[in-house]
Amino acid sequence: MKKNMNKNYFEVLRPGINSTFQDNGRNNFYHIGIPFSGAMDNRNFLLANTISNNGINNPVLEFAYQGPKLKYIGEKISINVTGDVNFKIIRKNKNLEFSCYENIVLENNDCLDILSTNRSVYGYLSIGGTFEVDYYLNSCSTNTKAKIGANKGEKLEKGQIIKLKNIKKILSKNKIEYLNSKIENIRIIKGPHFDYFSKDAINLFFGSEFNVTKLSDRMGMRLKGPKISNIKNTNIKSEGLVKGVIQITADGDPIIMLSDHGTIGGYPKIGVVISADYDKLVQIPPGSKIKFKEINLKDAETIFKLYVMETQNLISNIK
């Protein structure tokens, strides 16, 4: 046994804007008010773990906009970053540039500086090993609202230590070519309160561009555009929500529920984003414009099958 077995860790020199540990998410607790959480961009989460040769539900470090700056202490370890991310490794005062979607070997005293996501929101750091994190209700996903999951339910903080375990001795050289495509047209299915809105309001909703505002986070994406007026009632009796639901607030603005959303809500639901577009939706940064397009359930199911196949193809191309 090597004596430094448990001595591998990152020191957080800069936490980044919203860096949290995430996995696949937490099933079956909506009824007590605990949202799904989990990695926002599921495909990039899967790719990160697969490139690392990890189990598909291994914890990853998710970051938004500006990522963390981490100093590594320990034996050699492979890491990879997924998403559309600018990062570098500082080794003995030299800046080394690398690409996303390829394993890189980190050495003792290296500094990993995740500078920014490019015209996107989320990126992922995975390691050939496991972040030592707390689990709550079968998941390590951090929910900063309920203060549960990894890191006692908090974002990364400056100066903290992230312990690592099960570091893989064989340093994988896995990589894949992948370009994150962007979308502006979000495909949605009609919601249960579609008829709360006049024909004019519906035409406005599908015919206009909406601005993604800065008041967007893991809980929801707030949009600004023409006001969508309601002809029935701006409130409903509170009821269950799912991620991707588009509620129209009393002010007439759309708000899209994202992975950490409140489990119930009292605004009418005009539509729901199709599952296949969710990963791309969450990556649209504030300041961008989006448009909605209605499709039917059958088409949404077909598009989802294609999305799953595409992800599978990507995974099988990792070498």
Place this chain on the structure above:
Amino acid sequence: MIKNISNLGDAALYCDFGSEVNKQINRNVINYFNNLRDSNFLGITNITPSYNKLVISFDLKITSFNKLKKKVENLELKKNKNQNYNLIEIPVCCAEEFALDIKRLQKLLKINEAKIYETFFSKNYYCYMTGFIAGMPFLGDMDKSLFAKRLETPRVKVPKNSIGITEQFCNIYTFESPGGWNIIGKTPIDIFNNKKNVEPNLINPGDTISFYPISKLEYEKKYE
């Protein structure tokens, strides 16, 4: 019974039990919820009961709307599910510093403070649902004399453990959170325990809640 099942997007069922809010309809919703939890239908990821709706989310990789809809429609409901409900007593301190909206309520309802509390504490409340934030119970029904609108401008931060009322409902803020309900007191008891891995919720849908008043001194003792 379920009046209609439609799709909520491509990965959830939206079960409609009607538009009214009452205990009988809600018992039906919860009965379905309990039976579905026991059913182990493949692919279900979450089931969310509310006043008169039930949302069932599923993994689209495993099942689909039409497949799951058929299963839910053919679900055989087992009875005697209603026996597990609890009566839970919750102490409430109504000291001035906790009863943030009692003055507003006196004006709005045109009843004095003593009468408001007497009316509030004289009833038991039924838990229709929990959620929005972790563990928050939605309780009813209030006596008609206490029906009050929400605050016009919601508070940015309602203190944790505050008791709020609005229209026919009351609730407990399980975490510090934004909110617009009229705050009438505070409990020293944590309704959601984020250290507990099993049943972190003290109050569950279907339970009955009895509030009782305590003094500031008792509040501080319980808090310790």
